[in-house]
Amino acid sequence: MNNYYALILCGGSGTRLWPLSRQLRPKQLLSLNGKETLLQQTAKRLLLHVPAKNLFTVTHEDHKFEVKGQLAEVAPDAVANVLAEPFARNTLPAIAWSVDQIYQKDPNAIIGVFSSDHAIDNEVAFIGAWQKAETLAQQDYLVLLGIKPDALTTGYGYIKPGNKIVDGNMPVFEVAQFIEKPELKLAKQFIAKGYFWNSGIFVFKASIFMQMLTQYQPRMASQLSNINTDNFTETYASFSNISIDYGLAEKADKIAIVPVDMAWSDLGSWESIYQKQAKDEDNNVVHGDVFIQDTSNSLLWSQSGVLATMGLNNVVVVQTPDATLVCDKSRTEEIKSLVERIKLHKAELAETHLTVHRPWGTYTVLAESTNFKLKCIVVNPNEKLSMQMHNHRSEHWVVVEGEATVIKNGIESTLQENQSTFIPKTNHHRLENKGNTPLIIIEVQCGDYVGEDDIIRFDDQYGRTEN
Amino acid sequence: MNNYYALILCGGSGTRLWPLSRQLRPKQLLSLNGKETLLQQTAKRLLLHVPAKNLFTVTHEDHKFEVKGQLAEVAPDAVANVLAEPFARNTLPAIAWSVDQIYQKDPNAIIGVFSSDHAIDNEVAFIGAWQKAETLAQQDYLVLLGIKPDALTTGYGYIKPGNKIVDGNMPVFEVAQFIEKPELKLAKQFIAKGYFWNSGIFVFKASIFMQMLTQYQPRMASQLSNINTDNFTETYASFSNISIDYGLAEKADKIAIVPVDMAWSDLGSWESIYQKQAKDEDNNVVHGDVFIQDTSNSLLWSQSGVLATMGLNNVVVVQTPDATLVCDKSRTEEIKSLVERIKLHKAELAETHLTVHRPWGTYTVLAESTNFKLKCIVVNPNEKLSMQMHNHRSEHWVVVEGEATVIKNGIESTLQENQSTFIPKTNHHRLENKGNTPLIIIEVQCGDYVGEDDIIRFDDQYGRTEN
Known part of the structure; x- marks a missing residue:
C-alpha cells in the first residue's frame, strides 16, 4: 500500500464561480459547502486510501503558500509535497512533471490523479472505484473513472465504453471513444446508450505513464528528462499547452474505464453549486446576510453586506465586497465571457479579492x-x-489587536494594542507576530505612489526576495 | 410679488428607494437624476417664481445641517429659513407650524407648499399653474394642483373635480371628492372620467390657512398659538399625526383644483426612477460600474463596486457599500415591507449609510x-x-489630504499630509480645517467601546452640545 499515491491537480482560472472565485483565489481554495475548502475536502477524501506523505499537490506558484496553509490544517505531512508550477500549462505538463518526481522517488508508484475542486458525496463508492482502478493499473492500463450520469447535461465530456474487460458487480470496460461536451440532443442519446461522464480521474503506474509519455509526447518526455533547477522556468514555459485527455488518454491503446456512481459533481458553475446545497422551503440556497421575499429556486449568496430580494425566481445573486453577480440560474455556464469583458476594463476584479492571502496571513484593502x-x-x-x-x-x-514586534532600521520594539508607529519611506522595516493570537494592525500608506509593486524585500522566510 | 412664498416639505422615511435612501438620508437629499439632489432641484424650480428669502424649508432636526448645506449651494438666502421639527408629525403640523411663522412676519403672505422629492420636467407649465393657483388663493380659496394622469397607476390619490370656477385654457374646478390610492379597476374608471392625481401641492393665503386651522383643527391651532421656546419640544410632540389632506383639505368648503400637465412624478419607487431616466438600446437604466450581458428593461444601479448581470429582464438591482436590492421591477412599490423586516434585524441598515453626513463634512466607517x-x-x-x-x-x-488644525488639551498644532497624532481617551480635542481644500484624515479608534454615543461635546459651532 506504500506505493499507492495520489496527486491533486490544484489549478484553475477562477472565472466560473466569479465573483467569489478570482484568479488568485480559484474555487478549490474556497469554502463552498461547509467550513473546509474544496481542496481540504479533496485531501481528506484521498487520505482515506493513501497516507499523507504519499499525497502530492501540483499548483501554480501564486497559490503555493495558500495551498500549503490549507493542507497544513488537514494533512500536515502532505505540505512538503506541494509542487509549484511557474506557469499554468494545462493538465498534461502538470501531471507529467509531478509523476516524474514521484517516479524518481518510487519506481513502483501507482498514482491516482484527482481534481481539487470536485464534490464526491459517496466516499465508499469512490474509494471502491479507485481501488478497482488500481488493480487495472497493476495490469498496465491507463485507467479512468467514468461517472454514471444522474442528470441530462451538456456540461461534461462523455465516454463511450467498449469491450468489457472485467465482469461482476463492478465491471470495467475498454474506452471506445472520448466525446467532447455535446449538444443537448446528443447528450440525451449518449445517456440512453449507457455512456459515462469523463470524471478527469486517472489511475496508472508511474512507469507506464512515463512510457506512454515517451511514446505519444516524445518532445515533452525529452524536455522533462533534461529539466533541472537552472533551466526549470524556461523549460516549463516551453511545455505544450495540452490536456492529459487529448495528449495521452485519447491516444493510448491500453485504456480502461471503471464506471462509478458516487454523487459526483465538478462544481463547475453556480448552478451546480446550487444543486449541491441544502434548500429552504422555496427551494432557495441562502448564504450570509440575506433577506428574501417571494423569491424561489434561487441561489442567494452574500459574502459581505446585506442582500435583499423580492419577486425573483431562478436567479443567482452572489455578492462580494467589490463585485456582485446577478444572473439567470440556467445560464451560469456563460459567466466566463462576462468575466472576460470585466477583465478587459477592471483586471483586478478578475484577479484578486480585496482580501489578499499571503504566507504570513492576509491583508484587506x-x-x-x-x-x-x-x-x-x-x-x-x-x-x-x-x-x-x-x-x-x-x-x-x-x-488594534495582539502584539506587534517591529524592526525599524535594525532596532526592534514591541507595540501593544492602541500603540502606533511611523515608517518613513526608504526605512528598512519588518513586522512580526511573536504571540499566540492573530495580530491585527491598521496600516495607512501615504506617498506619491501606493502600488503593491513598490516593495524591495531583503530577507524573507518564504523565499520571496526575488519578486 | 414680495408676499409670494414657497414652503418645501423636506421629510420622508427613506424606505421606498432603499438601499440608496435611508432614514438619515431620504430620497430628497440624494442625486437621482443628475448632479443636484432632488431638494436642490426643487429649490431652483421654486426660485423661478419666488426670491430665496421667501423660500422656507421644513425638515426633521436630523436633516437640518444637510438641508442647509444643500440649499447653501443653490439658494444661499434660503438657508436662514430652514425650520427643524424635533419630531416627524405628518404634513399638517409641519405646514401649520411653518405657515404660522411666515404669517407672523408677513400677514399678507400667499404660500405655496411643495414636496422636496418630486420631479417636474415642464417648469413653464408648473409656474403657470402655480401663478394661476395664487390668483385663486387671493380669492380665499385653498388651492390644490391636480395632475392630468399620463399613465394608469394605483400609486397616487385621485381627485374628482366639481363645478368649474374659472373657464378658459386653464380652467379651475371645485374639488368634489378626494379618493385614496384606488384599485386598478377604479383607477381606470377615474382616468376615463377626467379625475386628477393629487399632487400634494397647495397654495393659500397664510391668513386663510390659519382661519381654516382654527375652524377644522382647533386643538392644533390653540397649541400653536401657545407654542414658545420653553414648551416647543413637548408641544410639537403632542401635535396630532395628521395630513393636510385629511385634516384640512377634505374638510374645507372653499377648495379649488388647478389641473396641470407638467410631466410630474413623485419618484416614489424604483420603477418611477426607471421611467424618468435615459435608457440604453436594451431599455436599461445603467448607473455606475455595471457590466451587462443579455439584460433588458432593467434598472442597474451601482453606487459601490462592480455589478455584473446576465440573462435578466425587468429587474431592479441597486448596490450600495453595505446593502444590495434585487427586485422584480413591477413590484418596487412593495419594498417597504421588505425594509421593515430588515429594520427588525439590522436597524442600522434602514437608518444610515456607511457614509454619514455631518454639518462639517462626512465620515465613512x-x-x-x-x-x-x-x-x-x-x-x-x-x-x-x-x-x-x-x-x-x-x-x-x-x-492623508489637506492640512489639519488640531487642538489637544488647549494646545493647537498643525498636521500636514503624512503626519499623525494620538488622542488618548478623556483628552479634550478638536479637529479643524482652516484650508481651502477638503481635509481627509484616517481615524483609528481603539477602546473597550467604540459606539458613536461615547462623545461629550463642550463647544460646537453647530449648537450640538446637547446631544
Whole structure:
C-alpha cells in the first residue's frame, strides 16, 4: 500500500464561480459547502486510501503558500509535497512533471490523479472505484473513472465504453471513444446508450505513464528528462499547452474505464453549486446576510453586506465586497465571457479579492486613493513579513489587536494594542507576530505612489526576495 | 410679488428607494437624476417664481445641517429659513407650524407648499399653474394642483373635480371628492372620467390657512398659538399625526383644483426612477460600474463596486457599500415591507449609510470590530468639529489630504499630509480645517467601546452640545 499515491491537480482560472472565485483565489481554495475548502475536502477524501506523505499537490506558484496553509490544517505531512508550477500549462505538463518526481522517488508508484475542486458525496463508492482502478493499473492500463450520469447535461465530456474487460458487480470496460461536451440532443442519446461522464480521474503506474509519455509526447518526455533547477522556468514555459485527455488518454491503446456512481459533481458553475446545497422551503440556497421575499429556486449568496430580494425566481445573486453577480440560474455556464469583458476594463476584479492571502496571513484593502491606501493587516501567530522597504510610500501602523514586534532600521520594539508607529519611506522595516493570537494592525500608506509593486524585500522566510 | 412664498416639505422615511435612501438620508437629499439632489432641484424650480428669502424649508432636526448645506449651494438666502421639527408629525403640523411663522412676519403672505422629492420636467407649465393657483388663493380659496394622469397607476390619490370656477385654457374646478390610492379597476374608471392625481401641492393665503386651522383643527391651532421656546419640544410632540389632506383639505368648503400637465412624478419607487431616466438600446437604466450581458428593461444601479448581470429582464438591482436590492421591477412599490423586516434585524441598515453626513463634512466607517473602529473623515474647508472628548476610546489620526488644525488639551498644532497624532481617551480635542481644500484624515479608534454615543461635546459651532 506504500506505493499507492495520489496527486491533486490544484489549478484553475477562477472565472466560473466569479465573483467569489478570482484568479488568485480559484474555487478549490474556497469554502463552498461547509467550513473546509474544496481542496481540504479533496485531501481528506484521498487520505482515506493513501497516507499523507504519499499525497502530492501540483499548483501554480501564486497559490503555493495558500495551498500549503490549507493542507497544513488537514494533512500536515502532505505540505512538503506541494509542487509549484511557474506557469499554468494545462493538465498534461502538470501531471507529467509531478509523476516524474514521484517516479524518481518510487519506481513502483501507482498514482491516482484527482481534481481539487470536485464534490464526491459517496466516499465508499469512490474509494471502491479507485481501488478497482488500481488493480487495472497493476495490469498496465491507463485507467479512468467514468461517472454514471444522474442528470441530462451538456456540461461534461462523455465516454463511450467498449469491450468489457472485467465482469461482476463492478465491471470495467475498454474506452471506445472520448466525446467532447455535446449538444443537448446528443447528450440525451449518449445517456440512453449507457455512456459515462469523463470524471478527469486517472489511475496508472508511474512507469507506464512515463512510457506512454515517451511514446505519444516524445518532445515533452525529452524536455522533462533534461529539466533541472537552472533551466526549470524556461523549460516549463516551453511545455505544450495540452490536456492529459487529448495528449495521452485519447491516444493510448491500453485504456480502461471503471464506471462509478458516487454523487459526483465538478462544481463547475453556480448552478451546480446550487444543486449541491441544502434548500429552504422555496427551494432557495441562502448564504450570509440575506433577506428574501417571494423569491424561489434561487441561489442567494452574500459574502459581505446585506442582500435583499423580492419577486425573483431562478436567479443567482452572489455578492462580494467589490463585485456582485446577478444572473439567470440556467445560464451560469456563460459567466466566463462576462468575466472576460470585466477583465478587459477592471483586471483586478478578475484577479484578486480585496482580501489578499499571503504566507504570513492576509491583508484587506479598505480604501484607496492616488496618494494613500488603507489596509487591515492580519499576521498569523508566529509569522513575520519580509524585511522590506518602499521608495514611494511611508506607512503608519496602529495595532488594534495582539502584539506587534517591529524592526525599524535594525532596532526592534514591541507595540501593544492602541500603540502606533511611523515608517518613513526608504526605512528598512519588518513586522512580526511573536504571540499566540492573530495580530491585527491598521496600516495607512501615504506617498506619491501606493502600488503593491513598490516593495524591495531583503530577507524573507518564504523565499520571496526575488519578486 | 414680495408676499409670494414657497414652503418645501423636506421629510420622508427613506424606505421606498432603499438601499440608496435611508432614514438619515431620504430620497430628497440624494442625486437621482443628475448632479443636484432632488431638494436642490426643487429649490431652483421654486426660485423661478419666488426670491430665496421667501423660500422656507421644513425638515426633521436630523436633516437640518444637510438641508442647509444643500440649499447653501443653490439658494444661499434660503438657508436662514430652514425650520427643524424635533419630531416627524405628518404634513399638517409641519405646514401649520411653518405657515404660522411666515404669517407672523408677513400677514399678507400667499404660500405655496411643495414636496422636496418630486420631479417636474415642464417648469413653464408648473409656474403657470402655480401663478394661476395664487390668483385663486387671493380669492380665499385653498388651492390644490391636480395632475392630468399620463399613465394608469394605483400609486397616487385621485381627485374628482366639481363645478368649474374659472373657464378658459386653464380652467379651475371645485374639488368634489378626494379618493385614496384606488384599485386598478377604479383607477381606470377615474382616468376615463377626467379625475386628477393629487399632487400634494397647495397654495393659500397664510391668513386663510390659519382661519381654516382654527375652524377644522382647533386643538392644533390653540397649541400653536401657545407654542414658545420653553414648551416647543413637548408641544410639537403632542401635535396630532395628521395630513393636510385629511385634516384640512377634505374638510374645507372653499377648495379649488388647478389641473396641470407638467410631466410630474413623485419618484416614489424604483420603477418611477426607471421611467424618468435615459435608457440604453436594451431599455436599461445603467448607473455606475455595471457590466451587462443579455439584460433588458432593467434598472442597474451601482453606487459601490462592480455589478455584473446576465440573462435578466425587468429587474431592479441597486448596490450600495453595505446593502444590495434585487427586485422584480413591477413590484418596487412593495419594498417597504421588505425594509421593515430588515429594520427588525439590522436597524442600522434602514437608518444610515456607511457614509454619514455631518454639518462639517462626512465620515465613512471603513471597518468595525468590538474594540476598534476605522473611519475616513472629510472636513470641508473652513469647518471644524466640536471640542469633544471620549470616555472609552482613544483616537489615532493620520492626515492623508489637506492640512489639519488640531487642538489637544488647549494646545493647537498643525498636521500636514503624512503626519499623525494620538488622542488618548478623556483628552479634550478638536479637529479643524482652516484650508481651502477638503481635509481627509484616517481615524483609528481603539477602546473597550467604540459606539458613536461615547462623545461629550463642550463647544460646537453647530449648537450640538446637547446631544
